[in-house]
Amino acid sequence: MASVSLHIHDVAFGGNGVGRLEGKAVFVPFTIDGEQVSARITKQKKQFAEAALEQVIAESPHRTKPECPYFGRCGGCSYQHISYEHQLELKHRQVEQALRRIGRFEEPPMQSMIPSPNHYGYRNRVTVHAENGVIGYYRREAHELIDVTLCPIAAPEVNEALAELRARKPRDGHYTLRAHPRPRVFEQTNDEVAAALAQLVARILPERQALLIDAYCGAGFFVKRLRDRFDRIVGIEWDRYAVAAARENASEIETYIEGDVDLELATHLAGADLSSTSVIIDPPATGIGPNARRALVERPPHTIIYVSCNPATMARDLSELRQQFILRSVTPLDMFPQTAEIECVAHLENATNATAGSSGF
Numbered sequence: 001m002a003s004v005s006l007h008i009h010d011v012a013f014g015g016n017g018v019g020r021l022e023g024k025a026v027f028v029p030f031t032i033d034g035e036q037v038s039a040r041i042t043k044q045k046k047q048f049a050e051a052a053l054e055q056v057i058a059e060s061p062h063r064t065k066p067e068c069p070y071f072g073r074c075g076g077c078s079y080q081h082i083s084y085e086h087q088l089e090l091k092h093r094q095v096e097q098a099l100r101r102i103g104r105f106e107e108p109p110m111q112s113m114i115p116s117p118n119h120y121g122y123r124n125r126v127t128v129h130a131e132n133g134v135i136g137y138y139r140r141e142a143h144e145l146i147d148v149t150l151c152p153i154a155a156p157e158v159n160e161a162l163a164e165l166r167a168r169k170p171r172d173g174h175y176t177l178r179a180h181p182r183p184r185v186f187e188q189t190n191d192e193v194a195a196a197l198a199q200l201v202a203r204i205l206p207e208r209q210a211l212l213i214d215a216y217c218g219a220g221f222f223v224k225r226l227r228d229r230f231d232r233i234v235g236i237e238w239d240r241y242a243v244a245a246a247r248e249n250a251s252e253i254e255t256y257i258e259g260d261v262d263l264e265l266a267t268h269l270a271g272a273d274l275s276s277t278s279v280i281i282d283p284p285a286t287g288i289g290p291n292a293r294r295a296l297v298e299r300p301p302h303t304i305i306y307v308s309c310n311p312a313t314m315a316r317d318l319s320e321l322r323q324q325f326i327l328r329s330v331t332p333l334d335m336f337p338q339t340a341e342i343e344c345v346a347h348l349e350n351a352t353n354a355t356a357g358s359s360g361f
C-alpha cells in the first residue's frame with residue numbers, strides 16, 4: 001500500500017505510536033509522540049489502521065539508541081528507542097487514560113511513577129524457546145524464533161544461564177532461566193521494583209487489623225512481609241506448587257487455600273468482620289473474575305489493594321468496585337523497563353468507612 005505522512009501525537013498502551021489519517025487512528029510501532037514519520041499502511045480496519053514505519057522525518061528529542069541488536073525484530077521490548085524518562089511519562093499517561101476512558105474516572109488520583117533503578121539487566125527470569133538448534137525468543141507478531149545469544153534486559157546471572165543452555169545444545173522445548181534458584185512458581189520479575197512494590201503495599205494497608213485476604217497470593221510474596229500486622233491471614237491461589245511453597249514456612253496465623261479466587265473469595269469474606277479486613281488482589285492480566293468482583297461489592301472489606309499488570313482490566317474492575325469503594329490512589333511502577341508492560345497499585349477504601357478526603361469520583 002502507499003506511503004503516508006503522519007504526525008504522531010501519542011503512544012498507546014502496548015507501545016504503538018498513534019497518528020491520524022482522514023479522522024481515523026493509525027498505529028505505527030517504534031514511533032514517538034511529536035514525531036513526523038512516513039509509514040506504509042499494512043491493515044485497514046473500520047475504526048483504525050495499522051502501518052509500518054518507513055522513515056522518521058522529524059525526530060523526537062526523546063529518541064535514543066537501543067542497546068539490543070535484536071530490538072525491532074524480537075517480540076519482547078517495544079521502547080528501547082525511547083529515553084527512559086519519556087518511557088515513564090508515557091506509561092504514567094497510559095494508566096491515566098485507561099482510568100478515564102475505560103473506568104470513566106474523571107480525575108483519577110494518580111501518584112508519581114516509581115521508576116526502576118536498573119533500566120537494563122533487571123529481569124531475574126526469562127523463558128527462551130529451542131527449536132531445531134535455534135534458541136531464543138519469538139519474532140514480533142510471528143511464530144518464528146530468533147537466535148538470541150544475549151538479552152540486555154536480563155540480569156547477568158540469567159545471561160550466564162542462557163550461555164550454559166546454548167552450550168549444552170538442548171532438546172526442542174521451553175526453558176525458564178532464573179537468577180535465583182527458587183521454586184518454579186510465579187515470581188515478581190524485577191527485584192528492586194518488587195521491593196518498592198512490597199513497601200508501597202505495606203505503607204497503604206491499615207496498621208493493625210483482624211484479617212488479611214491475599215487473593216492470587218502466589219507463594220505469599222506480600223503475606224510473608226505482613227504477618228505481624230494481622231491476627232489472621234488467608235491466601236488464595238490455584239497453583240498447587242505456589243501453595244506448597246507458601247505453606248512451607250507458614251506461621252500459625254496463615255492459611256492457604258488451593259482454589260479459584262472467583263469461587264473462594266465470597267466464602268472468606270462472608271465469615272469476616274469486614275470493618276477490620278483488608279484484601280490484596282494481584283490477578284493475572286485478565287483481571288478479577290466476575291464472581292470475585294461481585295463478592296467485593298456485596299461484602300465490601302475496609303481496604304482493597306489492587307495490584308495490576310494490565311491498566312485496561314484494572315480500569316474495568318475499578319469501575320465496578322466504585323459502587324462501594326472510594327479510589328484513594330493509583331501508583332504505576334516500572335517493573336518492566338524497555339517493554340510496554342505496566343505494573344500498578346490502586347488503593348480503595350470502603351465508602352462507608354471512609355472519612356473526608358480526596359476521591360477519584
Ligand SMILES: C[S@@+](CC[C@H](N)C(=O)[O-])C[C@H]1O[C@@H](n2cnc3c(N)ncnc32)[C@H](O)[C@@H]1O
Nearest residue numbers: 186216217218221237238239260261282283284
Ligand atoms: C500476578 S501473579 C501474583 C502472585 C503473587 N501475588 C506474587 O506477587 O508473587 C497471579 C497469581 O494468580 C494465580 N491465579 C491466576 N488466576 C487465578 C484464579 N482464578 N484463582 C486463583 N489463583 C489464580 C497465578 O497462579 C499466579 O500465581
